[in-house]
Amino acid sequence: MRVHDLLGIGLGPFNLGLACLAEPLPDLDCVFLDAREELRWHPGMMLPDATLQVPFLADLVSLADPTSPFSFLAWLKETGRLYPFYVRESFYPMRAEYDAYCRWAASRLGDTVSLGREVTDVEWDAHADGGSGAYAVHARDVRTGATETRLARRLVLGVGTRPHRPAVLRDLPGPAWHSADYLDVRDALLEHDDVTVVGSGQSAAEVVSDLLASARPEVRLRWVTRSPRFFPLEYTKLTLELTSPEYSRHFQSLAPERRERLLASQAGLYKGISSDLVDQIHEQLYRRSLTDAVPPQLVTSAEVVDAAYDGARFRLGLRHRDTDEDFALTTGAVVTATGYRSEVPTFLAPVADRIRWDEQGRFLATPDFTVDVDDGGIFVQNAELHTHGFVAPDLGMGAWRSSVILAKVLGHEPYPVERRVAFQEFGVPAELARQAELPVGVAR
Secondary structure (H helix, E strand, O other): OOEEEEEEEOOOHHHHHHHHHHOOOOOOOEEEEEOOOOOOOOHHHOOOOOEOOOOOOOOOOOOOOOOOOOOHHHHHHHOOOHHHHHHHOOOOOEHHHHHHHHHHHHHOOHHHEEEOEEEEEEEEEOOOHHHOOEEEEEEEEOOOOOEEEEEEEEEEEOOOEEEOOOHHHOOOOOOEEEHHHHHHHHHHHOOOOEEEEEOOOHHHHHHHHHHHHHOOOOOEEEEEOOOOOOOEOOOOHHHHOOOOHHHHHHHHOOOHHHHHHHHHHOHHHHOOEOHHHHHHHHHHHHHHHOOOOOOOEEEOOEEEEEEEEOOOOEEEEEEEOOOOOEEEEEEOEEEEOOOEEEOOOHHHHHHHHHEOEOOOOOEOOOOOOEOEOOOOOEEEOOOOHHHHOOOOOOHHHHHHHHHHHHHHHHOOOOOOOOOOOOOOOOOOOHHHHHHOOOOOOOOO
């Protein structure tokens, strides 16, 4: 049986970018499987005015290979949109553009991509590949139910993150949905006379803005978050330098408990709302206040601690995190815009003993994104937030991570891997550390 050098499971932007960068390499045999029959990027939040929060250079390949035929600019040229994009004078593509671009890139990969293949189990076959061993990946055709097995020396997991709800909101009956499904349930939401959005990030803000624009005047809109404010995404230049290889190395060097505390303090660096959208919502609220529409209600520092549904309305019990007061609201429908979380796929259970885990049962990734005990057999993409920092989900670091993975697989760098890109230092500079060892008044 054919043994692939690398088999990717999942085909979100990160594994898709890896596939595009691997495609022209003559010494690498790759295949990528995805359970979906058609690739769509966050279809439930494909609002017509939504833009990416990163510039177009954060596409699948450009920051690793700006000459790649899989670049966003190549897609614009092929589809006749290059000059309109140029005249638009914005670094930030529309989300719908990025979605179309990703599907275009996947269509150019031919047999490297196999859609409609749901991976069910991964096993280690010690006798495969001439006795060197290989991973046996079992998959099911989602249309026919037929099963197939592929062998690969290495795996790269790119199954993405899944919609997350706090436990108190997880299994609510009735009209309660995650923002990931927003467009599918939007019409049903708009039939209610009272709608509550829980969460404070970009997705929550996009839902609130859309509801402000489309809901009937008599609909009561509520926006509730446990955060102390509706904070904007911090996007200043020196802050952007934190999305860099050297900051990720600094983060990895910290003790796990320090990493957890640091991540908790960095929400505004990767979970905030774009400043344009914050201003747009304020303008919508201002204009609505000039009409006889029911005033929206925005409540910060309010954590949902209890939830119940009586068949007609929800009762949300809340606690104010500043004052420790308990209060409640009733509402007809709930949208939980509470983000996404990485989960360990169940298909890895047969090879769990071949994977390194941390004390919380999460992947323990090395600097080059391996998680297997052999250090080079299983890689992860966007499942290393806790080890590598908030650069893990950042689209702008995807091509760099793919370059690191390809270098590890091949033993050489098909794409130069940057080690230092920032002006600032994130740890103690070596020369300053040496100064601490010298007597006062002596410099070197």
